[in-house]
Amino acid sequence: LSMVNVSDGEVLGDLLRSLRRNVDRVTGDGAYDTRDCYDEIAAKGAVARIPPRENAQYWEKGHPRNSAIILMHQFGLKNWKEKSGYHERSLAETGVYRFKQLTDDQLTSRTFNSQHTEVMVINTMNRLGMPEYQ
Template sequence: MVDSTGLKVFGEGEWKVRKHGYSKRHTWRKVHLAMDANTGQICAALMTHQDVGDAEVLPDLLDQIPAGTPIGVVGGDGAYDTRQCHAVIAAREATLSIPPRDGAAPWPQRTPGAAWRNDALDAIGSSNRREWKISSGYHRRSHAETLMYRLKMLTGRSLAARTISAQATEVAIRAGVLNRMAALARPQSVRIT
């Protein structure tokens, strides 16, 4: 499962922002994480500038996972519904769990990942997006959302370091802390009906 979130670098406190508005110094970094949904472990982490899109980073995230390591399913939100992402996932021989964007059109069959994406479009068209999410296992992506919540709640919403290299190190340390916590005492989630 892949996702991203923003962490504040420096800027005003929330009271000042509400009172006087944002200034030009409000800056944040984007943290991109790939996790193993079965173990809860972070497999890859990358910090980028706030303007870098999720789809641009997916190849770098998957490159952090050793080539010999099998990847079963790559799940993410609609931001990863690009030809580049589908090609990178297909190159790793993984299955996709990425919803086509609203208003998406079918891709030519020779495009990597097109068969899966076109099948998803057909399934959504014949029933609805909710039914497709249930049948495709898309809801497992909520594990990535939970990981982002833990990243912010347990390790803080802002970065303390001021230089980019130190911020990248801080993100790596936070990922290591979360991995250690998950290894020691990962909660068992049970669906209540």
């Protein structure tokens, strides 16, 4: 949950730094295709699964984003998504969609602090139904 004037990519670092567990990959849409996001993901020791923008240019030699651009140019976006595992992102999107269908498509609280509390409750409820992976 963030204010309307804050982009997803701007808060990624705060989200990752607050995690106490290891992260092996971070999957996000094109909004996360920024140097700051890649830096935060690398600092966590994770692999970025972010589709480069259509007009993406190569970054410095050896940057992981460059291989995503190369694969996308060679095989197309659809094949890149399959090969990189990006399609797993849809599982999270589906979970949020299902929860919205059960409750409502919007939060009922009007103030930011109350919305934060409401989202914390929603997250707790979502975790109760999640499978444990080994």
